[in-house]
Amino acid sequence: MKTEYLAGSYSVFDIAGPVMVGPSSSHTAGAARLGKMARVLAHNSVRSVVFQLYGSFAKTYKGHGTDKALLAGILGFDPWDERLRDSFRIAGESGVDYSFQPMEGSAGEGTGWESVHPNTVRFLITTHGGEKFDVVGCSIGGGKVRIVGLNGISVQFTGESPILVTRHLDSPGIIASIASLLYQSRLNIGNMRVSRKRHSDTADMYLEIDGSVPKSIVEQIQELPGMLSVVLLQPEE
Amino acid sequence: MESTNYEKGENVMAEFWMSEILKGCVEKGMSLGEYILASECENTGQTREQALDRMSQMLDVMEQSARGGLENPVFSNSGLTGGCAHQYHGYIQKGQSILGPVLADAVQMALSCSEVNAAMGKIVACPTAGSCGIVPAAVLAVGKYRGNSREEMVQALFTASGVGMVIGEHATLAGADGGCQAECGAAAAMAAAAAVRLLGGDDEQAVHGAAMALKNLLGLVCDPVCGLVEIPCIKRNAVSVSVALTAADMACAGVRSYIPFDEVVTAMYAIGKALPQQLRETGQGGLAATKTGMEMYQRIYGQDYGAM
Structure with missing residues (x-):
């Protein structure tokens, strides 16, 4: 496309912006963003959460308010929401249990993701229905974040393209049905990971989609026989 | 003498230099601020009104954070810092400042924004949270003094953004890459x-003006005590806006930077790359490694500084 004006890699509002609650884009704003993503992945239903903190998060979380920001995200607050600094009190009032565990070393072992950034948090979430979710995310600088682990699957969600996360019965045909629904909307799957849980005969699947996914597709996937849950994570506006 | 080439490699928009943008402004007969606004709209699909409105919202948050620490003291989340903007505000009120009304006003607002940031208040990262007080302080202090309209202040923020975009493109805006x-x-x-x-x-x-301001902060390291955006960040915001207004004042008098802006940007990147890791936001050198800095570390984290 021929453009009339010179443009750089940054938007004006990357430079004059974003609006955020301080003090640190990576340790506060990024942490809140990760918390909110984890909440969405857990169907917006968090009864309790354990935050395991790694690297710089483990060392400096109190000073930067990373703990308050992570919890605020879990409560559904955005990085610019001033309620962020009161998240401990608000979580207490809304009956969300939480604890913080600074961890030693790397977060990689036995969790299904390969390399881990110094600012890493693992969310161990239990929903109101008693379902468990295990989400690992990194704050990679300037408030940008990446989800790298999801229920033991290694993923790469940066908020740039949408991802679909399903939990379904581990039986033949389900994955083909999902793929066929996506194909009907001419949606391409950019990346795909599956992890099976033998003890419960269920599988968790992660799909990265090129292009925007309409809500109707999510509903149709939800209706598939053997489908337990579907979450669509959209890029942020 | 051998020169070391620190030019940024891949993914850089090769033409996005200030000298080229200014040529474009002349060709199109538009100001730098208008050009950056038009470029933003062309690239993001926002309308002119949307982009102006969004910048106006940024200015709203800037105003709030620039005042938030003046009437009452605010204290940081860590408990290490706070109250400086309030203290300085009182001193100005008593007529004791030697700086003159514009610079003194700018200094108190820069302190306020940075203290509000450290206290987990709402700010505009401009370009970063650690440096969030400098642009608001300059725009609001000069704007008030000159009686500029809100539209003019919004327009000035687009001019400022153009400068920041070129620096981000060809150098860096991250303390971890290039220091303070x-x-x-x-x-x-x-x-x-x-x-x-x-x-x-x-x-x-x-x-x-931009070139002269940047020239005079070249080499400034990022050495935050306890790795937190407080010491020395808060006061560096206050002094950096003084540098900015001094440079702006000289520029308005017709004083020119002998080294062109684009070359200053290149130099800044080269200097940043040459800085040792301890002085790039690791909290392991400079002021962070002083006796007092290490004591603060012990107090905040309950472990020896050496253990980090």
């Missing part, structure tokens, strides 16, 4: 350009 010169230095360059426009200078003068 990349954050407070970049912010001061942006602030100087905005101030020149609000004072009635033209775009060329604005860019000279």
